Amino acid sequence: MFTAHxxxxxxxxxxxxxxxxxxxxxxxxxxxxxxLHDWTGQLINTELMGRILENMGYNVKYQQADYIAxxxxxxxxxxxxxxxxxxxxxxxxxxxxxxxxxxxxxxxxGMNAIEEWWYPLYMKEKCPGLPNWEALxxxxxxxxxxxxxxxxxxxxxxxxxxxxxxxRVEALGLDYEVVHAxxxxxxxxxxxxxxxxxxxxxxxxxxxxxxxxxxxxxxxxFPPYSDACYxxxxxxxxxxxxxxxxxxxxxxxxxxxxxxxxxxxxxxxAVSNFRIDNATVGxxxxxxxxxxxxxxxxxxxxxxxxxxxxxPWTQCN
Amino acid sequence: MAARPGSPGPTQTPIWxxxxxxxxxxxxxxxxxxxxxxxxxxxYPRDWxxxxxxxxxxxxxxxxxxxxxxxxTFKELTRSISWLLEWPLSIANNFLATGFTxxxxxxxxxxLPPAPWIAIVAIFGxxxxxxxxxxxxxxxxxxFLYLAFFGQWHSAMITLSSIVIAVPLGVIIGFxxxxxxxxxxxxxxxxxPILDLMQTxxxxxYLVPVLFLFGFGPxxxxxxTMIYATPPMVRVTILSLRQVPEELLEYGNMAGCTRGQxxxxxxxxxxxxxxxxxxxxxxxxxxxxxxxASMIGAGGLGFDVLSSLRRLAIGNGLEAGLAITLLxxxxxxxxxxxxxxxxxxxxxxxxxxxxxxxLSLIVLVILSVSWFASRYFxxxxxxxxxxxxxxxxxxxxxxxxxxVNFFDQLEAIKTFVxxxxxxxxxxxxxxxxxxIVVAVIGxxxxxxxxxxxxxxxVALATFIAATGLWxxxxxxxxxxxxxxxxxxxxxxxxxxxxxANSRINRITQVVIDTLQTLPSFVYLIPVVMLFxxxxxxxxxxxxxxxxxxAIRYTxxxxxxxxxxxxxxxxxMGCTRSQIRWxxxxxxxxxxxxxxxxxxxxxxxxxxxxxxxxxxxxxxxxVYIALTKADTGRGIVAGIGVACIxxxxxxxxxxxxxxxxxxxxxxx
Numbered sequence: 001m002f003t004a005h006x007x008x009x010x011x012x013x014x015x016x017x018x019x020x021x022x023x024x025x026x027x028x029x030x031x032x033x034x035x036l037h038d039w040t041g042q043l044i045n046t047e048l049m050g051r052i053l054e055n056m057g058y059n060v061k062y063q064q065a066d067y068i069a070x071x072x073x074x075x076x077x078x079x080x081x082x083x084x085x086x087x088x089x090x091x092x093x094x095x096x097x098x099x100x101x102x103x104x105x106x107x108x109x110g111m112n113a114i115e116e117w118w119y120p121l122y123m124k125e126k127c128p129g130l131p132n133w134e135a136l137x138x139x140x141x142x143x144x145x146x147x148x149x150x151x152x153x154x155x156x157x158x159x160x161x162x163x164x165x166x167x168r169v170e171a172l173g174l175d176y177e178v179v180h181a182x183x184x185x186x187x188x189x190x191x192x193x194x195x196x197x198x199x200x201x202x203x204x205x206x207x208x209x210x211x212x213x214x215x216x217x218x219x220x221x222f223p224p225y226s227d228a229c230y231x232x233x234x235x236x237x238x239x240x241x242x243x244x245x246x247x248x249x250x251x252x253x254x255x256x257x258x259x260x261x262x263x264x265x266x267x268x269x270a271v272s273n274f275r276i277d278n279a280t281v282g283x284x285x286x287x288x289x290x291x292x293x294x295x296x297x298x299x300x301x302x303x304x305x306x307x308x309x310x311x312p313w314t315q316c317n
Numbered sequence: 318m319a320a321r322p323g324s325p326g327p328t329q330t331p332i333w334x335x336x337x338x339x340x341x342x343x344x345x346x347x348x349x350x351x352x353x354x355x356x357x358x359x360x361y362p363r364d365w366x367x368x369x370x371x372x373x374x375x376x377x378x379x380x381x382x383x384x385x386x387x388x389x390t391f392k393e394l395t396r397s398i399s400w401l402l403e404w405p406l407s408i409a410n411n412f413l414a415t416g417f418t419x420x421x422x423x424x425x426x427x428x429l430p431p432a433p434w435i436a437i438v439a440i441f442g443x444x445x446x447x448x449x450x451x452x453x454x455x456x457x458x459x460x461f462l463y464l465a466f467f468g469q470w471h472s473a474m475i476t477l478s479s480i481v482i483a484v485p486l487g488v489i490i491g492f493x494x495x496x497x498x499x500x501x502x503x504x505x506x507x508x509x510p511i512l513d514l515m516q517t518x519x520x521x522x523y524l525v526p527v528l529f530l531f532g533f534g535p536x537x538x539x540x541x542t543m544i545y546a547t548p549p550m551v552r553v554t555i556l557s558l559r560q561v562p563e564e565l566l567e568y569g570n571m572a573g574c575t576r577g578q579x580x581x582x583x584x585x586x587x588x589x590x591x592x593x594x595x596x597x598x599x600x601x602x603x604x605x606x607x608x609x610a611s612m613i614g615a616g617g618l619g620f621d622v623l624s625s626l627r628r629l630a631i632g633n634g635l636e637a638g639l640a641i642t643l644l645x646x647x648x649x650x651x652x653x654x655x656x657x658x659x660x661x662x663x664x665x666x667x668x669x670x671x672x673x674x675x676l677s678l679i680v681l682v683i684l685s686v687s688w689f690a691s692r693y694f695x696x697x698x699x700x701x702x703x704x705x706x707x708x709x710x711x712x713x714x715x716x717x718x719x720x721v722n723f724f725d726q727l728e729a730i731k732t733f734v735x736x737x738x739x740x741x742x743x744x745x746x747x748x749x750x751x752x753i754v755v756a757v758i759g760x761x762x763x764x765x766x767x768x769x770x771x772x773x774x775v776a777l778a779t780f781i782a783a784t785g786l787w788x789x790x791x792x793x794x795x796x797x798x799x800x801x802x803x804x805x806x807x808x809x810x811x812x813x814x815x816x817a818n819s820r821i822n823r824i825t826q827v828v829i830d831t832l833q834t835l836p837s838f839v840y841l842i843p844v845v846m847l848f849x850x851x852x853x854x855x856x857x858x859x860x861x862x863x864x865x866x867a868i869r870y871t872x873x874x875x876x877x878x879x880x881x882x883x884x885x886x887x888x889m890g891c892t893r894s895q896i897r898w899x900x901x902x903x904x905x906x907x908x909x910x911x912x913x914x915x916x917x918x919x920x921x922x923x924x925x926x927x928x929x930x931x932x933x934x935x936x937x938x939v940y941i942a943l944t945k946a947d948t949g950r951g952i953v954a955g956i957g958v959a960c961i962x963x964x965x966x967x968x969x970x971x972x973x974x975x976x977x978x979x980x981x982x983x984x
Contacts, residue, residue, distance in 0.1 A: 064614040069946040073533040146732040182931040185627045193846035
């Protein structure tokens with residue numbers, strides 16, 4: 001308790017010495033509310049940003065909110081900054097929200113979202129043609145379960161994170177049945193179970209996430225994604241159907257309440273300066289999820305060790 | 318003709334009922350094979366769907382953005398309510414969990430730390446001792462020590478701080494509504510269907526509007542909790558005021574009591590015991606909401622459960638879940654002790670006031686001493702991390718061991734049940750033309766309760782079809798139906814055994830208490846690991862959660878069988894098994910069916926949770942609506958669930974009432 005206090009005070013002193021101009025000159029003491037979702041990478045990035053804003057002299061509050069439902073709060077000003085909006089899952093909701101004029105795009109985080117069909121590495125023995133997608137049909141039997149046999153079983157992501165897997169299976173003529181997991185917790189529970197038994201498993205995996213670090217495996221190589229492939233049925237291998245390609249890979253952006261731009265201009269600038277990459281976040285996620293460290297400890301350690309990286313973000317003019 | 322309700326003696330189902338039933342079945346098969354002639358009879362056509370969900374969404378939009386009450390807007394009104402509620406909540410939170418800062422500076426040092434753990438343990442232990450005695454004190458202290466030793470303290474205090482505000486508010490609001498309904502029958506008429514909806518519409522369905530109106534954060538979570546937890550208090554209040562003996566009221570009137578005096582001095586004291594049942598329900602339901610509330614920003618133990626299970630840290634999730642169960646048990650036993658406490662109504666008023674005064678004085682002393690002491694011995698204020706223990710590794714390994722060694726056997730069982738029982742039922746329900754289903758509901762309704770019940774059933778079922786939810790509703794009926802069937806097959810025999818043996822009874826009570834308060838998410842994830850994503854895993858979770866009432870009501874039903882009947886039958890030379898099968902069970906059946914009815918209600922309320930493991934039912938519809946912040950879609954699907962619940966509830970209740978009358982049992 002006491003040492004924690006001392007550390008807090010020393011950090012406060014340190015930062016006020018370093019950035020006395022900004023610490024004194026923050027535009028508003030009203031707390032900036034950052035949203036928390038339910039995956040570790042996002043919690044880490046949010047706390048990183050929160051600590052940096054606190055160092056600049058701002059008040060920060062964290063608020064648990066649903067990934068998509070939060071837009072209602074961001075538009076009304078109940079919530080202020082969301083640190084991770086993935087192109088692969090949140091693009092439509094984000095565009096719809098930006099078009100109201102009440103939210104503002106705060107730029108990319110520098111992380112790259114990958115999501116695709118994924119299998120554990122040991123499946124390569126049973127299905128040597130992988131990761132090429134054309135091998136999937138040869139191994140449908142190997143990937144099947146009693147309910148789906150002789151078709152293979154593919155465990156898709158939650159329905160709300162639309163992935164067009166049913167369409168993909170049809171367009172590419174895959175001999176697979178798509179089963180939807182309700183949440184990614186259920187999805188990874190199944191993967192963990194299969195991995196413990198070295199049993200067949202094929203499903204939807206995204207990264208940055210601890211699963212790709214904990215479990216050895218590979219993404220399936222589908223024909224590369226293009227906008228045209230999703231929108232135009234003529235483009236791609238199947239002349240009659242769209243979605244005959246892999247999933248888009250894309251940015252992860254920050255979004256904020258529009259009103260905050262005028263209220264805390266320097267803070268918003270710092271948020272839009274925030275840059276990090278997959279490897280860095282991946283490492284932090286492993287420290288939290290697999291090594292059992294506390295998020296705040298991991299965040300503090302990173303901030304101490306990487307001053308030269310984040311200090312420039314806080315420069316404001 | 319049908320036997321009139323109330324006519325004595327068992328009744329046979331009349332021929333006309335079976336004749337119409339057979340006619341409908343034939344018609345159904347005919348429709349299935351000639352879908353081209355009248356497709357609108359087998360599948361509800363898309364064009365006929367009423368766009369109710371869009372109307373509701375638009376209305377919500379209007380309510381939030383435009384509705385003006387003159388001096389202020391509707392949103393400003395709801396926001397000021399949440400501003401008001403935020404005060405007590407944040408004070409409780411500061412006191413129990415975070416400490417007071419008295420400053421808005423970032424990183425400002427905490428001036429008054431939160432109440433030391435040792436003080437809270439002592440105060441609750443003392444309270445338990447004061448209310449009941451040493452046994453309860455040991456139980457309560459043990460529960461709180463668990464929170465400290467297993468590292469759940471901080472989160473548990475956040476959860477507790479929202480409970481200590483939500484429960485009294487819920488109780489007061491429920492009580493006031495109950496009294497008003499008791500005094501004004503017209504108000505009760507309006508209130509009853511609203512209460513029905515509040516209890517049967519899944520919470521997820523109204524989370525979005527609550528978020529819109531009350532903002533994101535702990536307050537919105539608390540309001541959602543209160544919507545869910547208050548209805549039983551209202552019902553119990555109405556019921557228990559009605560049960561106050563007429564003579565007492567007359568006595569009060571003769572003594573010249575005003576209405577307020579009558580209430581304070583006679584009705585409330587007389588109804589106190591049953592009112593406490595309502596309080597107890599509010600506590601339990603509020604704790605049931607902890608997980609869902611954490612999804613919209615309540616934090617605390619619910620958040621710990623969710624986040625550990627997302628990392629598949631099953632052991633950690635279980636420990637946090639168990640902390641919720643222990644909190645529930647503690648508060649439940651304390652409130653029960655408060656009810657059962659001997660009343661000193663005849664002792665002078667002054668003494669009990671001093672007694673109460675003394676207790677709060679002791680509490681103040683404990684608090685200030687421990688606050689002071691924890692400045693010098695921090696371990697007294699915040700439980701030291703080095704002393705914390707955990708068993709999480711054990712649980713993780715246990716699940717892994719079962720998974721590696723027994724998966725094939727489990728898979729075989731699952732495949733058998735899935736292919737031979739679940740799939741055929743699902744296919745049957747999905748294929749049956751909607752018109753036939755509606756007609757059968759009408760027929761059964763007519764047989765049970767004549768035209769009114771039939772009309773209600775038909776109207777509600779048609780509503781489901783008209784809002785385009787038919788196939789999802791049928792999946793709901795299938796999943797719930799099969800789960801309830803299994804729950805009954807397991808629960809009723811356990812109940813029969815427990816009714817006959819007090820030892821089994823005690824063990825059963827502990828197990829079902831735990832199953833009901835342990836957040837279902839805790840066992841949902843291991844179940845998915847062992848049985849994969851899908852209907853079977855969902856069914857197991859539903860059974861685990863909803864089996865409790867099937868057991869409870871069976872025990873109650875068998876214990877209520879009049880003793881003279883059993884004596885008479887054994888005097889006539891019945892064997893024990895004859896008594897059980899021919900006397901006890903038939904007479905207990907109406908009561909057991911009420912238990913099954915509760916099981917159905919609980920199964921329906923679990924559906925939203927099972928959507929988290931990928932079921933494609935109304936629960937999923939509600940869940941999708943939540944994540945898309947689509948108010949109309951969520952509410953319409955929620956009302957769909959409520960329709961199913963209300964049909965099941967009314968039909969079973971009517972049947973049970975009829976049977977009880979036939980056996981000459983009190984209704």
